[in-house]
Amino acid sequence: MLKRSDADIKVAAKAWCEDVEAAREIYGPISIWNTSEVTSMGFLFSATDEEGGGIGEASESFNEDISRWDVSNVIAMDWMFAGASAFNGDLSSWDVSNVTSMEKMFLEASAFNSNLSSWDVSNVTNMQWMFIAALSFNGDLSSWDVSNVTTMEGMFDGASNHGGDVR
Template sequence: MFSQNEFITTWKTDNPGTSNSTSITIPTIGGGYNYDVDWDNDGNFDEIGITGNVTHDFNTSGTYTFSIRGTFPRIYFNNQGDRRKIISIDQWENNAWTSMDRAFSEASNLMGNATDTPDLSGVTSMRFMFGLATIFDQDISAWDTSTVTNMSYLFYNTSAFNNGGQPLSWNTSMVSDMSWMFNITTVFNQDISAWNTSNVTNFLGMFSRAQAFNQDIGGWNTAKATNMSSMFNGAWVFNQNISAWDTSKVTGMVSMFLGTGAFNNGGQPLTWNTSAVTNMLFMFWGAGGFNQDISAWNVEKATDFSSMFFNNTAFNNGGQPLSWNTIAATDLSNMFMN
């Protein structure tokens, strides 16, 4: 049983890193630190009043668990340093975090074993928090994310992440940026239908190459969205009805469904307001299952339609005439090429 009020982690010193094989370095960024470390986790704190990075030599290579208390606003691996040495988060306790931007990025041996939740009440950015943390897979649905505005790249290439097999029921009401959030999450397929996306403007690449994802997100509020380019690029199995989305402010749909072999909008017409879209380059490239009537789309502002339906052998506009006004088009090359 761990002591209260301490952030506790476990590290393996002889994993690859910038410190030697018997040492670890705790990575920080900026100021505002005043923390203590109990290096052998015996309840007696060995170093007091640390204000930045600290390196400790355990003298013998091995696996060590230690505690941090005091003011420790951020941990910041940022794809560098001893990111491969940290192997477990064991306890969050009440440490007041100020940012999770790139906190555990490329911590490729990190597992989540904590049974409590972090205090994220002062956090607005979770950008790249677990990006490239390739074995991380814990149910983190109890986290309070109500103040977070940026979740871009949060789970980028976390190839094992599936939220511990549980729905990911977060409060996302303040989030404006979800770009590349689940990019290359090869097994993630959990229910996120209840997310409040009413403030999200940027959906760029959100599910790009999310190869297992096929959840019903048709009820999302997308009224503020401006960018949906590459949103489902390479999301091979996704096939849900998203025709109710408000796309009236979206200007970019480049490669939105590129390579989505299964996508056919759940077998329903895709009746979107596309009046603001300027670029449809590669939009349905290789989307071999798509064949819905989209003749009612307003494409009068779109300039680039090149390769829009390239290699989409099934597309026949649902058997209806495609009577678009392409008055602004400057590039229609390879639009229907198979």
């Protein structure tokens, strides 16, 4: 399978959200995309078109299995699923140890409630509004090492189901 790059993964993701069958013909099944060289997944499935980076409304229904993606080289996941209101994929096995920013990653991802307890977020510095209005999220994040995070402003604002803590 062809390795995705920072540039073409965004094109492929947009194509997938707009027409799954056509994208599958061009890029293959999304569940096995080779993402090992991708360093930025910012705005990847974002319904928000902030700074022209998001996909728009086409991503609102995105809920594909991307659990096997290799995200070990990714450093930016800002706005990744922002507004992807149907997304509730299993991300528990993702290696996010190199990620430094998760700002608004799950903003308004209202169905999202994946187990993220095993994520190594020790290099993340920005979690600002990470789960804002992620209405279903109630994950246990108490084992997260957030000692390098410099901003958590509004991290759980509007995430009315979340009752846990981070340390």
